Amino acid sequence: MAFRAAAVTVGAVTGGVRHVLIGREAAFGRPGLTSAIAKRAVERPVAVSRFGLAGDEQADRRIHGGPDKAVHLYAWEHYDVWRRELALGSLFDDAGAFGENLSVVGINEAQVCIADRWRIGGTVLQVTQGRQPCWKLNLRFGVDDMAARVQRSLRAGWYCSVVQPGVLAAGDAMMLVDRPYPMWSVARLLALIRDRECSAPVIGEVLELPLTPSWRKLFLLRLQRGQAENWDARMGGVNRPGF
Numbered sequence: 001m002a003f004r005a006a007a008v009t010v011g012a013v014t015g016g017v018r019h020v021l022i023g024r025e026a027a028f029g030r031p032g033l034t035s036a037i038a039k040r041a042v043e044r045p046v047a048v049s050r051f052g053l054a055g056d057e058q059a060d061r062r063i064h065g066g067p068d069k070a071v072h073l074y075a076w077e078h079y080d081v082w083r084r085e086l087a088l089g090s091l092f093d094d095a096g097a098f099g100e101n102l103s104v105v106g107i108n109e110a111q112v113c114i115a116d117r118w119r120i121g122g123t124v125l126q127v128t129q130g131r132q133p134c135w136k137l138n139l140r141f142g143v144d145d146m147a148a149r150v151q152r153s154l155r156a157g158w159y160c161s162v163v164q165p166g167v168l169a170a171g172d173a174m175m176l177v178d179r180p181y182p183m184w185s186v187a188r189l190l191a192l193i194r195d196r197e198c199s200a201p202v203i204g205e206v207l208e209l210p211l212t213p214s215w216r217k218l219f220l221l222r223l224q225r226g227q228a229e230n231w232d233a234r235m236g237g238v239n240r241p242g243f
Contacts, residue, residue: 008111008176015107015174017120018076019095020046022056029139037140039096041103045169048123050162053101067161068128068212074100074157075108081155088141097140098150100157107174109154109187115210117177122166124177129212130190131156135237147235151194158186184209193218196228 008014021039028035036057047054052070076095083092095103102120109130112118116127133150143149150156184206191197192206203223207216222228 008179010176010178013173013175014111015104017102017168017170017172017174018105019103019170020053020168021096021101021103022046022053023096023099024055025057029136033139035136035140037099037136039099039101041095041170043170045121045167047165047167048162049165052162056101068214069159070162071101071125071160072099072131072157073102073104073160074098075155076103076105077108078155081153085149086141086143088143091141098137098157099140102168104174109156109158109190110185112158112186113179113181114184114186114189115178115180117163117179118160119175119177121168121172122164123162123168124164124166125160126163127186128159128161129215130158130186130193132193132234134234138237151190151235154187154190154194156190181209189215198222198226198228 019041021041023036023039025034025036026038027033028037039056042055048071050067050070052058074095079092079095079097082088086092091097112127114127114129118125118127131150133147133156135147137146137150138144140146189206192202197203200223203219206219207223211219218229
């Protein structure tokens with residue numbers, strides 16, 4: 001996967017929405033644990049507010065949801081790759097396995113950049129960060145290192161805030177409205193996290209970007225400490241309730 005996004009002219013249509021998906025909080029994985037990661041496609045237009053899609057839920061709002069992570073997008077084309085890599089029966093037959101709200105085609109992490117604005121239906125969404133996979137993916141797929149696999153592959157998806165609330169639906173095109181940071185694709189930033197990049201010149205450039213608070217903290221601590229953060233809790237569930 002290339003790390004720098006290909007040139008896209010503002011106003012160009014690049015990709016589209018295959019499915020719109022929402023999920024409800026439900027029991028998940030083990031006693032006492034809940035999640036809304038299992039999303040289901042809705043065959044109707046869906047209203048989108050600054051906090052996300054109408055009818056969609058998040059079980060742990062410390063980590064998921066909120067204005068900076070209002071909508072999660074995932075490339076449908078990635079499913080073909082996962083099917084080849086993992087024999088998991090029907091889990092990859094339909095979109096929603098990764099908890100995405102929008103299953104998109106013709107576009108992926110290497111083709112969207114931080115702070116991009118995309119018009120989709122009656123909404124305008126702004127790219128805020130890539131997904132940092134967590135231990136719930138291990139439970140979701142029954143694969144002990146699924147979160148690590150997703151991080152290594154960079155097939156993680158990305159989050160958007162809602163700049164213009166409105167309504168969107170399956171079949172809507174994705175039109176680029178603005179791209180202020182064409183050198184900083186989501187894939188490039190995810191690769192820096194994966195590769196434990198800590199060099200001051202690189203991190204200094206990253207900190208000039210309009211990062212979410214969690215990503216700003218991550219990269220700032222790398223700059224201050226000269227080393228990457230520990231991933232045990234995020235990827236393996238170590239020190240999480242119930243583990």
